[in-house]
Amino acid sequence: MSETLSTIIEILQDLHEDVDFESETKLIDNKILDSFDIVTLISELSNEFDITIPADKIIPENFNSAQALANMVEELEDE
Amino acid sequence: MLFTDSIFIIGLTLLCIVYFLIPKRFRWMLLLAGSIGFYAYSGPLNLIYMAVTALSTFLITLRIEKMAASAKDTVTAHKSEWSRDEKKAFKEKAKKKRFRWLVLCLVLNFGMLAVVKYGAFTLHNINSVIGWFGGSKRLPVRRFLLPMGMSFYLFQTMGYAIDVYREKYPAEKNFARLGLFVSFFPQLIQGPISRYDDLAKGLYAGNGYDPKRVTLGVQRILWGYFKKVALADRVMPAVTALISNTDQHQGMYVLMGILYYTLRIYADFTGGIDITIGIGQVLGIPITENFNRPFFSKNITEYWRRWHITLGTWFKDYLFYPISVCQPMLKLSKWSREKLGKNVGKYLPVYVSTVAVWFVTGLWHGAAWNFIVWGLMNAVVILISERLTPLYGRFHKKFAWSNTRAYDGFMALRTTFLMGLLRMFDCYLNVPLTFKMFGTMFYKWNPQILWDGSLMKLGLSKPDYLVLGVGVLLLFTASMLGRRGSVRERLWEKSRFLSCCLTVALLLIVVVFGAYGIGYDSSQFIYNQF
Numbered sequence: 363m364s365e366t367l368s369t370i371i372e373i374l375q376d377l378h379e380d381v382d383f384e385s386e387t388k389l390i391d392n393k394i395l396d397s398f399d400i401v402t403l404i405s406e407l408s409n410e411f412d413i414t415i416p417a418d419k420i421i422p423e424n425f426n427s428a429q430a431l432a433n434m435v436e437e438l439e440d441e
Numbered sequence: 442m443l444f445t446d447s448i449f450i451i452g453l454t455l456l457c458i459v460y461f462l463i464p465k466r467f468r469w470m471l472l473l474a475g476s477i478g479f480y481a482y483s484g485p486l487n488l489i490y491m492a493v494t495a496l497s498t499f500l501i502t503l504r505i506e507k508m509a510a511s512a513k514d515t516v517t518a519h520k521s522e523w524s525r526d527e528k529k530a531f532k533e534k535a536k537k538k539r540f541r542w543l544v545l546c547l548v549l550n551f552g553m554l555a556v557v558k559y560g561a562f563t564l565h566n567i568n569s570v571i572g573w574f575g576g577s578k579r580l581p582v583r584r585f586l587l588p589m590g591m592s593f594y595l596f597q598t599m600g601y602a603i604d605v606y607r608e609k610y611p612a613e614k615n616f617a618r619l620g621l622f623v624s625f626f627p628q629l630i631q632g633p634i635s636r637y638d639d640l641a642k643g644l645y646a647g648n649g650y651d652p653k654r655v656t657l658g659v660q661r662i663l664w665g666y667f668k669k670v671a672l673a674d675r676v677m678p679a680v681t682a683l684i685s686n687t688d689q690h691q692g693m694y695v696l697m698g699i700l701y702y703t704l705r706i707y708a709d710f711t712g713g714i715d716i717t718i719g720i721g722q723v724l725g726i727p728i729t730e731n732f733n734r735p736f737f738s739k740n741i742t743e744y745w746r747r748w749h750i751t752l753g754t755w756f757k758d759y760l761f762y763p764i765s766v767c768q769p770m771l772k773l774s775k776w777s778r779e780k781l782g783k784n785v786g787k788y789l790p791v792y793v794s795t796v797a798v799w800f801v802t803g804l805w806h807g808a809a810w811n812f813i814v815w816g817l818m819n820a821v822v823i824l825i826s827e828r829l830t831p832l833y834g835r836f837h838k839k840f841a842w843s844n845t846r847a848y849d850g851f852m853a854l855r856t857t858f859l860m861g862l863l864r865m866f867d868c869y870l871n872v873p874l875t876f877k878m879f880g881t882m883f884y885k886w887n888p889q890i891l892w893d894g895s896l897m898k899l900g901l902s903k904p905d906y907l908v909l910g911v912g913v914l915l916l917f918t919a920s921m922l923g924r925r926g927s928v929r930e931r932l933w934e935k936s937r938f939l940s941c942c943l944t945v946a947l948l949l950i951v952v953v954f955g956a957y958g959i960g961y962d963s964s965q966f967i968y969n970q971f
Binding site for chain 2: 396397398400401402404405406408409414415416417418420441
């Protein structure tokens with residue numbers, strides 16, 4: 363597991379401790395994360411990785427799993 | 442023009458017949474002509490506002506798309522010469538230029554709405570402030586007539602412009618086709634606020650006649666008419682009586698008013714949307730659902746995910762998220778983390794954005810303080826509910842009975858009542874009066890009105906109450922049955938004959954139980970005024 367992914371899982375666990383974020387792949391589709399969680403998460407990711415997540419990146423494909431989030435973060439770090 | 446006007450019903454029937462008779466490629470043009478005719482009937486001048494919106498959006502989105510393509514070509518052309526930082530800087534600069542065009546589109550269009558809808562309200566408030574400071578001069582206040590459905594088609598079109606800027610889909614190259622997306626007539630009364638990628642395909646497909654689809658569509662239209670004319674219009678006199686004589690109608694009357702108004706707004710708004718979606722279904726144009734059994738919600742957050750869904754998602758995607766993740770907000774978050782602690786910094790953006798979005802949601806509903814207060818009260822309840830979430834979690838873990846269906850039912854009733862309470866601002870249209878009437882529920886003890894015949898003096902007779910009671914029972918039953926999918930669809934699959942019987946039965950119910958009578962004039966849809 364990459365360092366980015368494990369940090370993201372830690373942040374997610376802080377939001378919902380009862381969810382298995384390592385295996386869950388439908389965080390948005392199954393309504394596990396709501397809009398409040400998403401904004402809190404963005405604030406945490408921006409702070410942790412020193413990135414800017416623009417509004418057009420807030421789509422289900424980028425937030426449905428911890429791995430998708432990690433991919434997005436790494437992509438934004440590379441830009 | 443209303444859905445309930447005979448000219449609309451005749452026009453719609455003719456349009457549907459011609460739609461299926463003409464070649465596929467001309468069908469969207471017929472819809473455009475019908476939409477323009479429908480809108481012109483509401484006031485020819487209104488077409489000018491709509492034309493400005495359609496034309497400005499058409500030209501600006503094409504420009505944005507062209508700029509994006511040109512920027513990509515430039516990057517590709519300099520792929521080997523430019524460093525990563527140079528490419529990044531160029532992309533950012535190009536995006537900023539596109540953003541300026543988007544801002545122009547938004548300012549122009551929302552500016553029109555601001556002047557027409559909020560101009561008088563703003564000037565009136567400025568005059569009040571001048572008065573408070575002892576000034577004698579007043580700014581001249583000019584009121585404009587709000588073009589029908591402007592808040593709906595404008596939001597829909599601006600959503601399209603933002604999506605093109607975000608490169609979610611390509612811009613429409615044909616002005617007339619975009620014009621149809623902006624003006625599609627069933628949505629002009631009270632929405633829903635559709636997304637281009639959801640609606641456009643159906644609009645231009647020109648789907649042919651399909652007996653199943655047409656039957657189910659007609660049933661949905663009739664169900665909508667039933668809600669509107671048999672329930673919403675029928676309960677209307679009682680709502681009017683209660684709000685027009687507030688000195689007499691206090692205490693228990695206020696509680697009854699909440700129930701009447703809740704029924705009225707639900708039947709009115711969902712009924713209108715049923716008619717809209719039903720028309721779409723007849724024509725083979727899928728229209729986004731705007732409700733998902735909202736009165737079964739366990740809390741207010743869930744309620745707002747199920748009531749006026751398209752407005753909620755519009756605000757979420759185009760206002761809530763952009764505000765929450767904008768640079769000033771992230772700076773505020775960072776600052777509060779350092780100064781006020783990690784927890785405050787973590788939640789501050791979401792709380793500030795929630796209040797801002799609900800302020801705008803209130804304003805969207807009307808240029809008046811009662812709507813603004815209504816919006817802010819929603820924000821307060823949602824934020825309190827959010828803060829109490831861990832407590833609820835512990836409560837449900839500790840008490841097993843709180844996880845039963847009965848307790849779910851209690852939570853749904855509680856949410857419905859709470860929403861009804863908040864709607865008092867919308868009902869009484871006056872903030873101090875709303876608080877006063879709310880207060881009378883606690884000190885004006887008059888439960889006898891429930892049985893001494895007082896409720897019969899509100900413009901509703903025993904047969905009216907009977908129709909309303911049976912109607913509510915029907916709504917509840919339909920909602921319960923609808924949990925396992927479309928009732929109409931299941932009935933069609935089971936028996937075509939029974940499905941036809943349902944159509945006839947619905948038609949009879951609308952004709953027999955509609956609140957007609959001498960001098961009948963169906964009231965305007967509530968959301969049409971927003």
